[in-house]
Amino acid sequence: MRYISTRGQAPALTFTEALLAGLAEDGGLYVPQTYPQLDRTAIAAFAGKPYAEVAEAVIAPFVGEAIPRAELRAMLAQAYAPFRHAAVAPLAQLGDNLFLMELFHGPTLAFKDVAMQLLGRLTNAALAARGLRATVVGATSGDTGAAAIEAFRGLDRVDVFILYPHGRVSNVQRRQMTTVPDANIHTIALEGSFDDAQSILKGLFRNAGFRKDVGLTGVNSINWARVVAQVVYYFTSAVALGAPHRNVSFTVPTGNFGDILAGYVAKQMGLPIERLVIATNENDILARTLETGRYEVRGVKPTQSPSMDIQVSSNFERLLFDASGRDAARVSAMMAALDQSRGFSIDERALQAIRADFDAFAVSEPQTREEIAETYRQDEYILDPHSAVGVHAARRALERRPATPMIVAGTAHPAKFPDAIKAATGVTPALPPHLAHIAAAPERFEILPNDPVAIEKFIRAKARAAQA
Numbered sequence: 001m002r003y004i005s006t007r008g009q010a011p012a013l014t015f016t017e018a019l020l021a022g023l024a025e026d027g028g029l030y031v032p033q034t035y036p037q038l039d040r041t042a043i044a045a046f047a048g049k050p051y052a053e054v055a056e057a058v059i060a061p062f063v064g065e066a067i068p069r070a071e072l073r074a075m076l077a078q079a080y081a082p083f084r085h086a087a088v089a090p091l092a093q094l095g096d097n098l099f100l101m102e103l104f105h106g107p108t109l110a111f112k113d114v115a116m117q118l119l120g121r122l123t124n125a126a127l128a129a130r131g132l133r134a135t136v137v138g139a140t141s142g143d144t145g146a147a148a149i150e151a152f153r154g155l156d157r158v159d160v161f162i163l164y165p166h167g168r169v170s171n172v173q174r175r176q177m178t179t180v181p182d183a184n185i186h187t188i189a190l191e192g193s194f195d196d197a198q199s200i201l202k203g204l205f206r207n208a209g210f211r212k213d214v215g216l217t218g219v220n221s222i223n224w225a226r227v228v229a230q231v232v233y234y235f236t237s238a239v240a241l242g243a244p245h246r247n248v249s250f251t252v253p254t255g256n257f258g259d260i261l262a263g264y265v266a267k268q269m270g271l272p273i274e275r276l277v278i279a280t281n282e283n284d285i286l287a288r289t290l291e292t293g294r295y296e297v298r299g300v301k302p303t304q305s306p307s308m309d310i311q312v313s314s315n316f317e318r319l320l321f322d323a324s325g326r327d328a329a330r331v332s333a334m335m336a337a338l339d340q341s342r343g344f345s346i347d348e349r350a351l352q353a354i355r356a357d358f359d360a361f362a363v364s365e366p367q368t369r370e371e372i373a374e375t376y377r378q379d380e381y382i383l384d385p386h387s388a389v390g391v392h393a394a395r396r397a398l399e400r401r402p403a404t405p406m407i408v409a410g411t412a413h414p415a416k417f418p419d420a421i422k423a424a425t426g427v428t429p430a431l432p433p434h435l436a437h438i439a440a441a442p443e444r445f446e447i448l449p450n451d452p453v454a455i456e457k458f459i460r461a462k463a464r465a466a467q468a
Ligand SMILES: *Cc1c(COP(=O)(O)O)cnc(C)c1O
Pocket: 110, 111, 112, 143, 221, 253, 254, 255, 256, 257, 258, 259, 260, 307, 308, 386, 411, 412
């Protein structure tokens, strides 16, 4: 299996090469040359199988020869062992034909663990095979940093540096990052905002000397390996509800379009998915795009579902590539227009192709609060604000097609967002017992000035790749 860039000007790579590269050198995203196919018999055989076993069957064709099968199997077993539910992604029923897929049973209580736990192990193995070390640097407003730290802690080939805005993340979020004792984890409290942290990060990635000296790598959601890991739970949940003998639909709370793209990939592989419903909060760029055919960036509004507060949905480029008949020149032109004028138009044929698979609904802040309150009143089930955006959109989609089971991606545990839950329901959700220890564990972090030079110096001094 080979991977090609959506912009057509970068070399084709193997799975592990694409994994280590992240972004293609022409600025595009890597996609598989073709989608592996699973026939009905293969899909039906997933029924009742352990999650890691289904994961192996779904992921192996994407990996191809790049990793020996037994090694992949071992990594999958390790990646999903820390999940607190044996099914990894169990379903809860919220209504007639309405199900929530709980993706938050991983170590940091958000769905990013599902992909990140595998990404850490894949990256470490790829580096070990090449005799290399790497340095992960990330900026976080909360969730991604914790998931990356949990996934890479203790790995011998990788040092991790996570920058977060000092004093501007919640206590739970900070403690999830700072109570990890492993020596390869470095948490930096930046004396600045999240935007400052991101701008320092971008500067480090542009600094060719630094990039080479420390073996700089990212963990953001455009990495193809993260998308592939997310394809698995579309299969397990659909099969649990009767696929491939029955169609199902999915609704996904969407930010960077990584999660729902994985659903699209599952459909390309042969899973009978009827509709893929994009749920956005008030940052509704994707809902507007499906409606009008014009992708237009506006300012970001802070909401109760911060992990979906985005301006640009990076992974949407992969869908545009397919919808445009895999014409890299057309994708490059759209992306150039996005850079220059913060928007582009999708031609009629591509728009029809997208609408053939996807619907989109934007959910307001009051609707999100009301959904949390109403679901709690009716089912005594506490939705986190991101999942609530999904459930609200799913109810609207179900009105159109009530006969097909709808599965909503439940992307975070409510205990991560206690203030929003308290405001909607009057109750404060408790942290699960396995996280209770972070309240008292010693914290370890470095407070550094909002100064790119100081950050670079700190990372160079600590990164093992720089000492080699
Ligand atoms: C990242 C995230 C999302 C959005 O997922 P994308 O893949 O970026 O679309 C939704 N909910 C939560 C809790 C997240 O952390």
